[in-house]
Amino acid sequence: MMIGCLHNLPRVSLGHSPTPIDEMLNLSRELSKDEGELRLLIKRDDCTGLAFGGNKVRQLEFYLGEAVTNGADTILITGAVQSNFVRLAAAAARNTGMECHIQLEERVNNPSLLYRSSGNVLVDKLLGATLHSFPEGEEEQGADRNLEEIAQTLRAEGKNPYIIHLGAGHPPLGALGYVVAAQEIMTQAAKSNVTIDEIVVGSGSGATHAGLLFGLRALGSFIPVKGICVRRTKDLQHQRIVNHCQAIANLLQMGNPVRNDEVEISDDQLAPGYGQLNDAVFEAMQMAAHHEGLILDPVYTGRSMAGFIQRARETDQQKTLLFIHTGGQPAIFAYEADLGPLLGN
Numbered sequence: 138m139m140i141g142c143l144h145n146l147p148r149v150s151l152g153h154s155p156t157p158i159d160e161m162l163n164l165s166r167e168l169s170k171d172e173g174e175l176r177l178l179i180k181r182d183d184c185t186g187l188a189f190g191g192n193k194v195r196q197l198e199f200y201l202g203e204a205v206t207n208g209a210d211t212i213l214i215t216g217a218v219q220s221n222f223v224r225l226a227a228a229a230a231r232n233t234g235m236e237c238h239i240q241l242e243e244r245v246n247n248p249s250l251l252y253r254s255s256g257n258v259l260v261d262k263l264l265g266a267t268l269h270s271f272p273e274g275e276e277e278q279g280a281d282r283n284l285e286e287i288a289q290t291l292r293a294e295g296k297n298p299y300i301i302h303l304g305a306g307h308p309p310l311g312a313l314g315y316v317v318a319a320q321e322i323m324t325q326a327a328k329s330n331v332t333i334d335e336i337v338v339g340s341g342s343g344a345t346h347a348g349l350l351f352g353l354r355a356l357g358s359f360i361p362v363k364g365i366c367v368r369r370t371k372d373l374q375h376q377r378i379v380n381h382c383q384a385i386a387n388l389l390q391m392g393n394p395v396r397n398d399e400v401e402i403s404d405d406q407l408a409p410g411y412g413q414l415n416d417a418v419f420e421a422m423q424m425a426a427h428h429e430g431l432i433l434d435p436v437y438t439g440r441s442m443a444g445f446i447q448r449a450r451e452t453d454q455q456k457t458l459l460f461i462h463t464g465g466q467p468a469i470f471a472y473e474a475d476l477g478p479l480l481g482n
């Protein structure tokens with residue numbers, strides 16, 4: 138089914154899809170109050186293939202599509218020190234024959250040495266990205282301005298950089314990757330005759346959350362999509378998703394099928410803040426590992442799984458819940474200082 142002009146927009150192929158939707162049988166058993174009450178499913182978007190995979194691979198297909206159309210030779214992006222997005226942007230740039238400049242923002246207080254050198258940072262370096270540092274982690278517009286300055290320097294050197302802007306006010310092109318994913322989920326559910334009652338997904342920049350919600354509604358599906366805040370409180374995030382949905386409609390040259398009251402957000406798992414572990418996140422990481430052999434990360438998927446487990450515990454009827462595993466695993470090695478002591482190191 139066509140969704141606006143989605144299939145006419147420039148896109149490069151970077152990832153493996155469709156990603157599988159698997160049953161989490163042990164976790165379903167563990168969290169069901171009565172036998173067979175819960176059916177917990179997981180969409181393995183950590184298996185999108187490129188450089189350890191993750192949700193950003195789908196998003197980058199549209200950014201890189203535009204970059205190639207513009208004749209760019211360098212990708213420029215900003216993110217947290219342990220950002221998965223910048224790691225995957227560097228890989229996508231290499232895969233498309235480009236260079237990559239990365240601005241790393243100091244969003245986490247008192248990080249360990251490994252936080253700065255291992256996990257995603259190590260992969261960024263292996264991919265040969267040029268790293269820049271931005272000291273004000275929560276100053277989104279400042280980070281954007283600084284990125285523009287790096288772009289000016291690159292232009293002065295004769296390069297043609299393409300900036301992946303993530304700040305509010307820039308079109309959320311990457312969200313289109315999750316409009317595509319919504320189509321994929323609907324097709325998979327129809328093929329396997331599964332009725333999904335609710336989807337739970339991490340909500341950071343909001344591109345994944347907004348794209349999924351938009352795609353489902355555009356296809357006539359009313360499956361609720363619960364966004365779990367990983368960075369901002371729910372009021373801020375609600376407005377962000379509402380704005381993104383309108384911006385997606387503009388990109389696709391169609392009406393916005395998402396009503397504001399359909400944007401569901403929880404920030405119950407957010408404290409003490411971005412990139413910091415709490416008890417529920419650690420419990421979720423352990424439950425996924427112990428019951429399913431699944432590896433989650435402490436920043437995004439541990440948090441969103443904590444939200445998913447909360448939803449499962451609240452549910453007292455027969456329900457099928459789908460968790461979107463958005464990747465992020467390389468970060469566990471950078472969080473050794475936090476995770477190690479909890480695991481007996």
Ligand SMILES: Cc1ncc(COP(=O)(O)O)c(C=O)c1O
Pocket residue numbers: 191192193220221222339340341342343344345346434437438463464465466
């Ligand atoms: C592993 C992982 N999951 C979820 C998210 C959140 O996705 P979005 O920024 O599209 O809201 C991110 C963002 O960087 C991520 O790296």
